[in-house]
Amino acid sequence: MFQHITVLFSFVFAIPLTHMLFCVSKLILARDRVRFSGLHALWCKFPR
Numbered sequence: 001m002f003q004h005i006t007v008l009f010s011f012v013f014a015i016p017l018t019h020m021l022f023c024v025s026k027l028i029l030a031r032d033r034v035r036f037s038g039l040h041a042l043w044c045k046f047p048r
Helices: 002-029 038-045
Strands: none
Touching: none
16 A cells, blocks of 8 residues: 555656756756746745
8 A cells, every 4th residue: 555655656746847857958948048037936936
């Protein structure tokens, strides 16, 4: 039973991590058109 829960949690964490890395790679590829904003990064980190 514990192994099934561990596998479920690994999928729950892997999907958002994959999405985040994909978005970061797109930002790196578009770095000539994108300007980094520390304030926006903090806002994304703590949305509420």
